[in-house]
Amino acid sequence: MSAGHATSYDLIVVGSGPAGQKAAVQAAKAGRRVALIEQLKQVGGACVHQGTIPSKALRERAVERRRFADRLKDYGLPWQAPVADVASLIGEMTDVIHHHDVYMAAQMKRNGIDVIHGRASFLSPSQMQVRFTDGRETQLSARYFVIATGSKPRRPDNVPIDHESIYDSDSILSLAYLPTSLVVLGGGVIASEYASIFAVLGVDVTMIDRYATPLGFLEPEMIEGFLAAFERYGGRFFGNAVVERVEFDGISQVHTHLKDGRVVKSEKLLCALGRISQLDGLHAERAGVSVNDRQLVEVNAFGQTSVPHIYAAGDVIGPPSLASAAMEQGRRAACHMLGIDPGRQGEWMPSGIYSVPEIASVGLTSEQTRARFGSVVVGIARFDEIARGHIARCPDGVLKMLASPDGVVRGIHIIGDNATDLVHIGQMGLIHSVNVETYVENVFNFPTFAECYRVAALQIAGQLGAARQRGAA
């Protein structure tokens, strides 16, 4: 800690990821004295340095390469994929991360936040110890705390992760070269993103999961679209498969033994079987903070832990484990502790999966709509039905709109290019409880992917009109 830092604060935030940053900034803007303790050298957390941003960079490069190869094929030109090292594929992200660092550091400085590089641990409900890389220690106290320490990859006992042949989601991007084959354990968001990205890069990828499909929480059309694309890129999905054990054969292959007797061999393996809260060394128990049996910090609706002046936000409290959600949780926690009205909690939070292709959704699923409103009316627009899909040469997308019988749109689910941006049109509609007619009656730019909203809405409007006619008859 540099000279001049205080030892007593209004708020100490532990962790500088999306949740921690927003909590710190909110409190600082309210005139409070804030310290932000981060064990990494830069602010931003795993989101910036290990996962979200670097993996998205890899995805962009993978998609670019694929498109380039496809174009050359269109022109009848041969294309031999150069030997690509992962570092160069994500190399451009060094600049992005650097700029992000500079921006965030400036934001902290502008708001008078003391950013302290060290590892924090509670000594008591009001005191923390911070240890530095050079071995020094200091003690800080505060009136309020926010635990925003994020998450770390889960390490199952039967998967010996060595970061050399068997990786987790924090170390997979340290690969120096693309392996010829990769087994990805898991069927969740991280597993699906990396599996599809490496498949697009030409790696022989096998996804193995205990459930029947990957991304089982999505609408069926999204899952089908993901699997179709994954298989088109050469990937395989083994569903309903339980992993008995994983071992490196001592030569060159990782053997994944399944309970049904199958053995899948690959050069490398990525274990993406979920993430757990990162509480190592924090000694939350010394502050009396309760952790549940899933090792998540328990909080109430305001983000308060079992100790009212200690809040928690972000991955450390569990799902939805989205950077976007974490930011809002952090901000709202700071507002609550300071008695500031945080505004109405937005009900509709979009989610984005940066697989190839992208997937995004907001609002209810078909099942949830049916459960709440008795039935669901579905409109589906395929990217190959609109001009932009063909112009952009990405006709494989689907937009699925869900409405209740009264015509109010209840959910939007998209797979395809720009899905994670496109979904926000649907989010605005949900916030304002718009009817499908709104999408039909208003003009969209032509040609755009947004036209899918009108196409899907027209389908629903047609079904509702037909139903009304049948009712009248």
Place this chain on the structure above:
Amino acid sequence: MSDPAFSNDDATPVALDEARRHLASSIDSRALELPLLPGVAAEVIAGSVDDNADATRLAQLIQTDQALASHVLRVVNSPALRAAMEIVALRQAISRLGMNKIREIAIAASLSSALIEPAYRAESQHAWKHALCAGLWAKEIARACRKNTEMAYLCGLLHNIGTPVILRALIGITKSRLPQRDVATLLAEFGAATGELLAREWRLPEPVVATIKWLDRFSESGAHADAVAVASCAVRFARLTLAGELTHESIGKPDSIDHLNLYPDDVAALLNLRDSISEATESMAP
């Protein structure tokens, strides 16, 4: 000195100055005689950067060099690595220790044969042992930092490849053997530049070149700063390991540890590997 033909007493300040001028001129004019990269090492290094070689190919590659094959078998049967039964075949060795380990042993062995300078045998052997130890530490430090372990090993192993080139050049420059302190002075002055020349000549991976060039100033190595910092930290660990002085206190607070964000707990975990790395270094040394 191990070789009585060269006596420290023969050295004079004139010899040191002459050597300095000559080396500077040779480096500037790219006239330094650089050894060829042994074919086996080139292929094995390529294999660790672009993993296409399978176990059979690796075994075949090593078998093309009888001395190398013998050395690999000696190492895998050494006390540090020995299995329950004696290993008599390369394929068996690969099966026992894995391709990566055999690749590491093969790279080290094939390079050492090219880089040990007979006239300065003690110095070059020590430098090589130091390099081996640095390679092994680099791998573990990289693992702790979630960096690439294979590249880290190469960076640690090859960080001082300028040393044997300079030692060889000194034989031609000075009629007598220089005192150790003068050799150390010249290595400090010209080791990195010479190593960089050799690394570029051998077309070694860019992180290795950056390590050689920027070892003491890793923050200036741009995109390779992390790889160079791992090597820099490993070199410090290796020096202390070989001196039998590796402790938390002796490591001190180097910038590389701060750069890699290694906390005292992390360093303590690394220090638990001290004995195994010492044993592995001894077993792999020429």
